[in-house]
Amino acid sequence: MSLVTELLAGNRRALARIISQVEDDGPEAHALLAELHPHTGRSHVIGVTGAPGTGKSTLVNALAKTYRSQGQTVGIIAVDPTSPFSGGALLGDRVRMRDLAGDPGVFIRSMATRGSLGGLARATADVILVLDAAGFDRILVETVGVGQAEVEIASAAHTTIVVEAPGLGDEVQAIKAGVLEIADLFAVNKADREGADRAVLALQMMQGLAPAPAGHHGTGRQAGHAAPGAQADGAWLPPITKTIAVRGEGVAALHDWVEQHAAYLRETGQLARREATRAATALNHILRERLIAALFAGLTNGELDRAISAIARRELDPYTAADHLLQAEKPGFPGIVRRP
Amino acid sequence: MSLVTELLAGNRRALARIISQVEDDGPEAHALLAELHPHTGRSHVIGVTGAPGTGKSTLVNALAKTYRSQGQTVGIIAVDPTSPFSGGALLGDRVRMRDLAGDPGVFIRSMATRGSLGGLARATADVILVLDAAGFDRILVETVGVGQAEVEIASAAHTTIVVEAPGLGDEVQAIKAGVLEIADLFAVNKADREGADRAVLALQMMQGLAPAPAGHHGTGRQAGHAAPGAQADGAWLPPITKTIAVRGEGVAALHDWVEQHAAYLRETGQLARREATRAATALNHILRERLIAALFAGLTNGELDRAISAIARRELDPYTAADHLLQAEKPGFPGIVRRP
Numbered sequence: 001m002s003l004v005t006e007l008l009a010g011n012r013r014a015l016a017r018i019i020s021q022v023e024d025d026g027p028e029a030h031a032l033l034a035e036l037h038p039h040t041g042r043s044h045v046i047g048v049t050g051a052p053g054t055g056k057s058t059l060v061n062a063l064a065k066t067y068r069s070q071g072q073t074v075g076i077i078a079v080d081p082t083s084p085f086s087g088g089a090l091l092g093d094r095v096r097m098r099d100l101a102g103d104p105g106v107f108i109r110s111m112a113t114r115g116s117l118g119g120l121a122r123a124t125a126d127v128i129l130v131l132d133a134a135g136f137d138r139i140l141v142e143t144v145g146v147g148q149a150e151v152e153i154a155s156a157a158h159t160t161i162v163v164e165a166p167g168l169g170d171e172v173q174a175i176k177a178g179v180l181e182i183a184d185l186f187a188v189n190k191a192d193r194e195g196a197d198r199a200v201l202a203l204q205m206m207q208g209l210a211p212a213p214a215g216h217h218g219t220g221r222q223a224g225h226a227a228p229g230a231q232a233d234g235a236w237l238p239p240i241t242k243t244i245a246v247r248g249e250g251v252a253a254l255h256d257w258v259e260q261h262a263a264y265l266r267e268t269g270q271l272a273r274r275e276a277t278r279a280a281t282a283l284n285h286i287l288r289e290r291l292i293a294a295l296f297a298g299l300t301n302g303e304l305d306r307a308i309s310a311i312a313r314r315e316l317d318p319y320t321a322a323d324h325l326l327q328a329e330k331p332g333f334p335g336i337v338r339r340p
Numbered sequence: 341m342s343l344v345t346e347l348l349a350g351n352r353r354a355l356a357r358i359i360s361q362v363e364d365d366g367p368e369a370h371a372l373l374a375e376l377h378p379h380t381g382r383s384h385v386i387g388v389t390g391a392p393g394t395g396k397s398t399l400v401n402a403l404a405k406t407y408r409s410q411g412q413t414v415g416i417i418a419v420d421p422t423s424p425f426s427g428g429a430l431l432g433d434r435v436r437m438r439d440l441a442g443d444p445g446v447f448i449r450s451m452a453t454r455g456s457l458g459g460l461a462r463a464t465a466d467v468i469l470v471l472d473a474a475g476f477d478r479i480l481v482e483t484v485g486v487g488q489a490e491v492e493i494a495s496a497a498h499t500t501i502v503v504e505a506p507g508l509g510d511e512v513q514a515i516k517a518g519v520l521e522i523a524d525l526f527a528v529n530k531a532d533r534e535g536a537d538r539a540v541l542a543l544q545m546m547q548g549l550a551p552a553p554a555g556h557h558g559t560g561r562q563a564g565h566a567a568p569g570a571q572a573d574g575a576w577l578p579p580i581t582k583t584i585a586v587r588g589e590g591v592a593a594l595h596d597w598v599e600q601h602a603a604y605l606r607e608t609g610q611l612a613r614r615e616a617t618r619a620a621t622a623l624n625h626i627l628r629e630r631l632i633a634a635l636f637a638g639l640t641n642g643e644l645d646r647a648i649s650a651i652a653r654r655e656l657d658p659y660t661a662a663d664h665l666l667q668a669e670k671p672g673f674p675g676i677v678r679r680p
Contacts, residue, residue, distance in 0.1 A: 052391050291628070
């Protein structure tokens with residue numbers, strides 16, 4: 001029986017082996033992904049992003065438990081840009097294990113940096129594909145919501161939850177403003193802390209739902225007293241949910257909003273649009289990696305090193321160096337970009 | 341007089357215009373950068389990175405003031421991945437302006453996300469190049485040290501300062517571990533807070549300079565009682581400096597360590613190696629952007645959209661779709677990658 005057949009039959013060891021292949025971009029990876037792809041499209045992918053200290057991981061665990069209590073299977077991908085250096089990702093897994101260990105309806109994977117920029121996004125998209133084919137009903141993708149790559153990864157989900165917490169200081173508040181536009185749902189976690197209501201009010205203000213104080217510029221949206229969720233005009237106004245993830249409070253309400261958002265996407269045809277965006281992003285990352293790999297494979301020994309030395313010595317600027325490398329005529333190697 | 345001549349003569353308006361061109365990747369950008377490149381290589385580039393809430397911006401300002409008090413000019417680049425959505429970057433500038441406003445020896449620029457992954461890194465490298473040509477003695481590049489892109493940007497500097505602060509919680513501690521390997525210097529900022537000595541000890545522990553508690557795995561480095569800075573064997577042991585940036589305390593010591601590290605790089609020949617790394621990174625980003633632009637320019641109308649739709653409908657997997665697009669024979673268009 002092939003690895004893919006075993007995975008489709010629910011074999012967890014086959015799943016883990018395929019994920020390892022795919023993460024490492026191994027020789028079989030692309031063939032495996034191509035074979036799995038027709039079996040995907042059933043999972044609902046939920047991105048969870050927020051600044052450090054907001055309690056994202058605890059919230060993801062609590063959400064996973066809620067889904068499990070309703071009989072749905074859950075895949076969890078924790079994207080940790082720091083883990084190549086340290087045991088960060090493993091630590092996260094260990095904390096999770098305490099809660100969800102031994103449940104065959106849950107699969108947890110931590111993703112570390114893939115070396116190059118964009119590599120992490122490519123690898124995360126591939127692992128989502130594998131978990132989707134393996135039949136997980138919901139896939140939770142957790143990222144630190146302060147990096148460009150990490151925000152992109154989370155926003156490639158069907159439903160994006162932005163997690164806030166009171167009292168994280170001004171700099172974190174600025175980040176909050178930055179992820180406003182990618183949020184389908186807001187969770188103000190650690191809501192038993194002082195300042196939770198102020199955090200909710202700040203979000204409502206940005207949505208144009210609360211009057212802004214003098215001197216504050218709102219987003220220009222005139223939502224008035226609209227209720228959150230699906231609007232009469234077909235738009236979606238992101239609900240704001242207060243949660244205390246460590247005690248499980250508010251998590252059921254957050255879960256219900258995720259499901260409402262999933263229904264909204266299906267009913268309005270927005271789901272197809274999000275699928276197209278996800279496909280475009282995945283294709284884009286693959287094309288970029290292939291192009292640079294083809295270019296490097298076609299350069300002769302030392303050609304790149306000479307260009308780099310010349311730039312470092314200021315004999316050649318990087319743009320002219322790039323022109324040279326891209327124009328190079330290499331007989332016998334067809335995989336290079338040539339200019340007229 | 342050309343824009344470049346004006347910039348080299350110290351014209352600040354020419355500088356601002358060139359930076360805008362370069363940031364937007366405008367039509368003149370590459371020619372301008374090529375013309376400026378021979379005039380670069382004199383600035384010392386200092387990356388400052390840390391989690392939200394560590395007080396990086398205040399520390400960068402304090403460092404800039406120290407350099408100014410010694411008669412050196414300073415360029416500041418604040419990389420803010422969230423600012424496309426919000427006024428985050430502008431806010432940061434305004435806070436800075438209070439301290440450094442009207443000083444012609446200081447130039448401050450906030451960088452927002454450049455759309456694509458890697459675009460921010462490319463644009464930041466280009467602006468560093470422009471400030472270098474404009475003759476700034478020191479260039480401070482500030483990034484949020486929790487994203488893959490942002491960490492890469494900071495670590496492309498000559499000297500990388502990782503900023504910590506006590507009491508930011510466990511998740512932030514994990515990030516600390518993640519940036520350990522890119523740090524040339526550590527600043528434990530907000531050192532008047534409880535836990536500052538514990539933060540210093542934790543860093544020393546990771547360096548192998550303090551005994552680890554039972555069950556903790558160190559980095560394996562057996563530094564014993566080595567003093568920080570340049571070692572007898574030519575290595576560099578990152579010093580740990582306590583700072584209270586809002587009051588300027590410890591900033592002179594941090595400044596001195598930056599200058600010691602700069603001298604270390606020059607004297608050991610490591611500077612040439614770092615220049616080569618910076619050149620390689622810059623070249624890599626430019627090549628990636630050029631390749632994908634050439635590919636997209638060569639696709640016929642709708643070709644990409646059809647591929648994306650086919651992926652979204654699960655008729656085609658993204659890897660096979662990428663193969664098709666890269667193999668496409670387009671008569672008359674030479675800029676496409678062809679396979680044998």
